[in-house]
Amino acid sequence: MAFVLTQLRDDRDSQARRNGPNDRSGWVFVNRDGSLISEDWPRRVLAKAWERAGLPCHTPCDLRHTFATLHLAKGHPITYVSAQLGHSNPATTLK
16 A cells, blocks of 8 residues: 555656646645645545445544554554554654
């Protein structure tokens, strides 16, 4: 997944350099028309998915907590879980 995102970013950066300084195509996450997505867009999309599936609504933060809890319950090292969450210190994960 990181490779795909890196490639997309590089492609958009190249396009932005060709189009000039006011071009927004250098952004990775944009609408179909090339404008920036709104800050709450991912949360709205996730809420619609929960509704369609007939499940109670959860936030992205809930999913991160569940990810960490399940890994720790399986005995995975706190350093691994912390790194997966992007925490610089395992103490942050334990909080």
